[in-house]
Amino acid sequence: MNSILIIDDDSAFAAVLARSLARRGLTVAQAASATAALQALQSPPDGIILDLNLAGDSGLLLLPQLLAAAPAARVLVLTGYASIATAVEAVKLGAVNYLAKPATVDDILAALGQLAANPALPVASQPMSLKRMSWEHLQRVLAEHDGNVSATARALGMHRRSLQRMLAKRPVRE
Numbered sequence: 001m002n003s004i005l006i007i008d009d010d011s012a013f014a015a016v017l018a019r020s021l022a023r024r025g026l027t028v029a030q031a032a033s034a035t036a037a038l039q040a041l042q043s044p045p046d047g048i049i050l051d052l053n054l055a056g057d058s059g060l061l062l063l064p065q066l067l068a069a070a071p072a073a074r075v076l077v078l079t080g081y082a083s084i085a086t087a088v089e090a091v092k093l094g095a096v097n098y099l100a101k102p103a104t105v106d107d108i109l110a111a112l113g114q115l116a117a118n119p120a121l122p123v124a125s126q127p128m129s130l131k132r133m134s135w136e137h138l139q140r141v142l143a144e145h146d147g148n149v150s151a152t153a154r155a156l157g158m159h160r161r162s163l164q165r166m167l168a169k170r171p172v173r174e
Contacts, residue, residue, distance in 0.1 A: 003027040
C-alpha cells in the first residue's frame, strides 16, 4: 500500500493522521466532503480511510461511490460513533474493516491490511470496553439532540444530573 485518501470533516484529526501516515512513507491525500473525495479519486489510492459522519452526511452513502470509482482500493470506515449495525452495514457495502475512534496509526494500518506487508507492526486487538461503549452511545444520542442535555436525558429515560455525571467521566482509551 503506497497511497491513502483520508475522508474526514475534522480537519485537525485528518491533518494529524496524514502526517503520521506520511512519516511511514505513504502518499496521503485528504478530502473533507463527499464531493472533494470523489474529485480526489482521479488518481485512485490503494487505501481509503472514511469517516462515518461527514458534516451530517453518512459515509456509508459515499462508500459504494468510492468503490465504483476505485474498485481496487481497500476502504476502512473510522468513526467516533461506533455501533454493531453500522459496522455490519459498512462491511456489507464493501469496507474491509471498521474501527472506532480513537485508533492508533498502527491500528489503522493493520485494519487496512498493511500488517501483512509489515508483520513487525503491533496490533491492538482489544475490543472497546463497556464503559467506553456506554460513553460513545451517550455522545451519539447527545449529538442527535444538538447537545441538549435535558432532551438527551429524556430520550434515554434518565435524570439530567445523572447524565451530566456520566458525560464527565470520559474513559481514556478503552
